[in-house]
Amino acid sequence: MGPNDLARLPLFASVHEEILEILAADAVERDIGPDEVFLDQDAPAAGIGIVIEGRLDSTLRDARDGMEYEGPRFGPGEAVGLVEVMMNTPCAMVVRASEPTRAVVLGKTAVLSACDEFPILAATLLRTVAERLGAGSGGAPARGGVDLARLRVDESLWTLVPQAHLVRYKVLPLARNGRILVVGFANPNDLNVVDDVSRLVPGFKVRPVA
Secondary structure, three states, rough: HHHHHHOOOOOHHHHHHHHHHHHHOOOEEEEEEOEEEEOOOOOOOOOOEEEEEOEEEEEEEEEOOOOOEEEEEOOOOOOOOOHHHHHHOOOOOEEOOOOOOOEEEEEHHHHHHHHHHHHHHHHHHHHHHHHHHHHOOOOOOOOOOOOOOOOOOOOOHHHHHOOHHHHHHOOEEEEEHHHHOEEEOOOOOHHHHHHHHHHOOOOEEEEEOO
16 A cells, blocks of 8 residues: 555545655555454454455453443445554554455554654644544443443344343343343342342342343
8 A cells, every 4th residue: 555545545644745754654454354353352452454355343351341342334435443553552442354355464563663753643643532532432331331322232132031031121131241141121120020130040140221
């Protein structure tokens, strides 16, 4: 990928050609097969990946309870690993290809060296980082909460509770991690119902959510 190709990407649209030439010299194209992991959660990011074709999906496993949440999706022209490289933090999510995908990777060392040499590049990338952090990273919900909109529902768990009891108690098992079972309740504050449902799934610790 040459400097002109980088210039067409939103992330580098305002970056000077001289800087793009330096970045392009270190750019490596990579083909990513379906379900192949591109970035792994809690691992260091080797660089910034920019999708050329295909799509990358992200998921986050909450260390507090092991539940998996869906994160952002990255299509052509979008960058993955930018926050991790610029903030020098481990990857916040698992990022994998949902279909055959081609991406260009800008090595972390080359990017940070270019930022040191050209402060305007650092300012441009940090501005994007600030925008992403301000909009939310698509991570786990706040402590004590479960984001049902992004929780990966496991329909196979519905058979753990007899259908008659699902209707009677107005509950639905949603997800599990080991012996933790997340169950949706019409009223999770009704402790009598929570206790009754807990007895229906011995061996599980029921986590009630609305």
